[in-house]
Every structure is written in C-alpha cells, then in structure tokens.
Amino acid sequence: MRVKCDCESRCTALDLAVDASGSTAITASVGLGGANRAADVRAVQSLLNDVRPDRGGPVPPLDVDGLAGPLTNGAIGKFQRKQSLPAADSRVDPDGPTLQALNSERSNKGADPDRRTREAARLATAVAAMPDVQLAVQRAISLTEAAIDFAMLGKGLTTSSEPFDFVSKHFKFEGLSRDRTLADLAFIKTTYIRMRSVLRGRTGLTGTLIFGANMFDIDPHPGGSPSQAKAYVPREDGEGLVTSRIYWTDAVDGHPRDRFTYLTLHELGHFVDEEDPSLEIVDHGYAFFGTVLKLNHELRMHNADNYAMMAFDRTFGRARLVALYPLLAAMPA
Ligand SMILES: [Zn+2]
Incomplete structure (x- = not known):
C-alpha cells in the first residue's frame, strides 16, 4: 500500500x-x-x-x-x-x-475480538470531531483575511496587527517583501478555503459525492498500515482503499477527540493538492516530534501540520494544542 x-x-x-x-x-x-x-x-x-x-x-x-x-x-x-x-x-x-x-x-x-467495537468508536469520534474541524477551518479563513487586510492597509481604526502577528507566529513571515507577504497570505487563505470545500463535500465526475460525509473510513488493513500512523490518505485507489477517504488506524484508539480534530485538519491539507501540484501540501515537519518548529517560511507554506496547528491554536487555544503536542510548548507565545 x-x-x-x-x-x-x-x-x-x-x-x-x-x-x-x-x-x-x-x-x-x-x-x-x-x-x-x-x-x-x-x-x-x-x-x-x-x-x-x-x-x-x-x-x-x-x-x-x-x-x-x-x-x-x-x-x-x-x-x-x-x-x-x-x-x-x-x-x-x-x-x-x-x-x-x-x-x-x-x-x-x-484477530482481536473487540476490534469491531473499537472501530465503531473510532469512526464515531472522527465524526463527532467534525463540527470542531469545520469551526477551526472557518476561523483560520477569517484570521487570514484579517491578516491580509492588515498587510494591505496597515494599522488603523479597523485593522489590527494581531491577526497578522498570529499568522506570522505559525508561518514565519519576518523579512518578506510586501508583495511576497500578500501572495503567501493569499495562498494560505486559498488552502483553507479548499479545505472548507472538501468538508462541504463535492460531486465527482461520475456524480458521486466525494469527501464530505463520506470522508472517513476505518483502515482495512489492521497491522498492515504504516507503523505508528494514526490516519492516512492513500496515494492511489486499490487494495480496498480510495484516495477520497481519510483512513483511521487502530493507533488512534483511545486518543482524545482533539487528536481527531487536529489530524483531520492535517489530512485535509493533503487533500487540497489534487488538481494542481504547485498547491501541494506535504509533510516537512511534525508537531508530534517538534520538528515543525525548525522549518523556515518556505517549508511551512507547504507543510500540513502548520495549517493544522494555526487553525487549532486560533480556535481552541494554545493550552489545548500543547496538551496534544507537549513539544509545542517551545513555540513562541
Ligand atoms: Zn501528513
């Protein structure tokens, strides 16, 4: 696979x-x-x-x-x-x-006899996390829009630097030209908007609804999935897998709902590259290993965890983010 x-x-x-x-x-x-x-x-x-x-x-x-x-x-x-x-x-x-x-x-x-029960609970938690995921993506879009206003207009009666500073904390905008800043903020906004369209579901070429409510499934290869992976997106259809789904593995069982929220945000980043390779969001660093904090601006722009981190941080706060990923305590406040 x-x-x-x-x-x-x-x-x-x-x-x-x-x-x-x-x-x-x-x-x-x-x-x-x-x-x-x-x-x-x-x-x-x-x-x-x-x-x-x-x-x-x-x-x-x-x-x-x-x-x-x-x-x-x-x-x-x-x-x-x-x-x-x-x-x-x-x-x-x-x-x-x-x-x-x-x-x-x-x-x-x-062959674990409790497997079916655990799988049902896993899927139920993923679905229960969906409102949080939708809220986080919407907040991230609003935040990025406010940051764009600030980058275009500067500080004033209606614009504050706070949204821009928040985006910059996650994507390291320091030292960039104004044009580059605006272009990259637009890229971030577009990425979140594409995530939102995935969440809303869209119709495939054959008329079937892809993504949306059908987005989640149980990893059909218990023990055969990549070691330690909690969720994954297949690169091609086959072996009982389709690329329009996020597969949850048994490694996520027992984790809190916030983990499902965060991982769904992360996986959504991987979904948005289907149409244009230049929009590709991949994995350069992970919150889990703290490696995300070492990335420069260019890599963060294309790193799934940066999109998940900013949306989660903005919506649920730093304390809940650090509770999920303790190494992020080293992130600037
Ligand atoms: Zn990933």
Missing part, C-alpha cells in the same frame, strides 16, 4: 507489499549479511515495530528508513530470541520462520 502521508510516523512514504492474506512479503533477505533491499528493510522494520514489546518488539520503535543498521539487525535478533525461533541469526529470509512469525504477530493483533 502506498500512502501519501503516514502522519506522525518517522517515514514519509512507504511501499509495503501486502498480499491477499494481509501478510507482508519480502523479495530478499534482510538483516545481518542480508541483501537488504530498501523496500524489504522498510517492510521488516514496519513489521518489527508492530510487535508488542513483551513479544519481542523494539523499544523505542525503529526508524522505518530502509537501512539495515545495528539497531535493525539487533531488533531482528531480539525478536528471534524472544520467540525462541530456530536460528537467532539476526536475519529475515523471504520464506523463513522469522518472517512467518512477524506476520503471525501482526495477524494476531488483527
């Missing part, structure tokens, strides 16, 4: 070979002395990350980077020892017992 975004994960694009049974396959051996093809290594790293620590999974989770270094090889060996596999050689072979055991750990996870 190829995803446009596996949000809150340490990898940006994964190619996972998942067969009809849901098992992950590799083309050649991975680990100590293995062929270590990048896609295979990523598949094994993702499988290992899905193993519970008490079943031999790595702590902390591995970077899913396609590189078989000491941490990955060590994690394979640890898993083999914990599972008492025939050979603890720190290598996973395409038809070997270690790959079989890794897939079995993953499918055991999927």
